[in-house]
Amino acid sequence: MTRIVAANKDSISEAAAMLRDGKIVVLPTETVYGLGANALDSEAVAKIFEAKNRPNFNPLIVHVMDKDSASALVEMNEEAHKIADTFWPGALTLILPRKENTGVSDLVTAGLSTLAVRVPSHKVMREVIKQAGVPIAAPSANNSGEPSATTPAHAAQSLGDGVSYVLAAGACDVGLESTVLDLSGDIPIILRPGVVTLEDIKNYLENVEIDASTKDKPKSPGQLLKHYAPNIPVRLNAVDVKEGEALLAFGSIKFMGLKSGGPVKDMPTSAFRNLSENADLNEAAKNLFMMLRDLDKPEHKAIAVMNIPDEEIGVAMNERLARAAQK
Ligand code: TXA
Ligand code: MG
Numbered sequence: 001m002t003r004i005v006a007a008n009k010d011s012i013s014e015a016a017a018m019l020r021d022g023k024i025v026v027l028p029t030e031t032v033y034g035l036g037a038n039a040l041d042s043e044a045v046a047k048i049f050e051a052k053n054r055p056n057f058n059p060l061i062v063h064v065m066d067k068d069s070a071s072a073l074v075e076m077n078e079e080a081h082k083i084a085d086t087f088w089p090g091a092l093t094l095i096l097p098r099k100e101n102t103g104v105s106d107l108v109t110a111g112l113s114t115l116a117v118r119v120p121s122h123k124v125m126r127e128v129i130k131q132a133g134v135p136i137a138a139p140s141a142n143n144s145g146e147p148s149a150t151t152p153a154h155a156a157q158s159l160g161d162g163v164s165y166v167l168a169a170g171a172c173d174v175g176l177e178s179t180v181l182d183l184s185g186d187i188p189i190i191l192r193p194g195v196v197t198l199e200d201i202k203n204y205l206e207n208v209e210i211d212a213s214t215k216d217k218p219k220s221p222g223q224l225l226k227h228y229a230p231n232i233p234v235r236l237n238a239v240d241v242k243e244g245e246a247l248l249a250f251g252s253i254k255f256m257g258l259k260s261g262g263p264v265k266d267m268p269t270s271a272f273r274n275l276s277e278n279a280d281l282n283e284a285a286k287n288l289f290m291m292l293r294d295l296d297k298p299e300h301k302a303i304a305v306m307n308i309p310d311e312e313i314g315v316a317m318n319e320r321l322a323r324a325a326q327k
Contacts, residue, residue: 012124023165030125035048054139061116065119091174091195095183096114145227145228157293176195178194229326236307241256242259242302245300246295250305284317
């Protein structure tokens with residue numbers, strides 16, 4: 001049985017105690033829900049891989065309170081300091097050379113010489129990290145390959161019996177996973193786009209690039225081709241809705257029709273979601289994984305998704321959707 005418990009003083013202390021005790025707990029963050037464990041405890045970290053069915057070559061992000069705690073675990077260069085001072089706490093993960101003898105389990109890094117670190121801004125998550133008193137390894141709280149969970153119920157549903165405790169704090173604000181920025185190589189590379197965009201980072205690091213190879217030879221082991229995928233097919237850039245399809249809309253549906261005749265507004269509500277009626281990209285990002293899961297029902301032949309502008313957080317949404325649509 002999975003307990004879903006609203007975050008309050010007592011449940012936060014209970015979650016922190018469970019983490020200290022080597023257990024895994026689902027935790028809220030501003031991006032997506034995370035499945036947390038004490039990063040110093042290999043047995044605890046192994047439970048994450050088991051609960052998620054995650055391949056053990058895919059390394060985890062370690063969550064800490066502040067830049068100082070991060071620099072105890074990784075070699076911070078000048079660029080890292082600049083970026084950390086600007087974007088932490090927040091939805092940005094840094095890949096940096098890991099330090100020796102920090103106690104971080106080798107399972108966390110999957111044998112790599114680098115470590116992913118993030119300082120989250122979510123109040124509940126920060127209080128849990130503080131009370132646990134250890135760095136927290138946490139991937140997204142979903143079964144490997146499924147869309148990330150952005151609500152407590154979706155995390156519980158996706159992980160099933162693999163997890164016993166969900167610390168619940170409503171829907172996540174951002175709705176997409178953190179931007180992953182690799183500062184361990186010659187030039188800064190964005191391995192995973194997110195709400196902190198290429199343009200945002202360019203204001204501080206002129207020579208940053210988006211990893212163009214993510215699609216064929218991912219540098220981040222987690223950026224496997226088929227990822228973030230619902231159980232039914234996803235059809236992108238839809239301008240109409242085919243027989244049996246569900247529709248994930250973005251903006252106005254006034255001019256959109258059903259292939260079988262009639263307007264989209266006549267669709268059953270169970271087959272229709274709108275990411276943002278006002279075409280607001282941030283609202284759409286917050287809703288993306290939640291609505292994909294809502295529409296992921298065997299009675300639908302596919303999910304038709306309307307075009308989303310490739311700008312701001314839309315870049316990250318389109319990257320996730322392209323993976324979801326991979327056959
Ligand atoms: O917003 C987020 O980042 C959420 C919340 C819970 O913090 N976490 C998250 O973790 O999305 P996960 O494990 O689902 O995605 C982490 C990504 C994976 O693609 C993984 O391969 C990559 O980061 N990664 C982790 N360590 C890495 C490393 N040392 N080098 C390259 N990529 C790494
Ligand atoms: Mg994930």
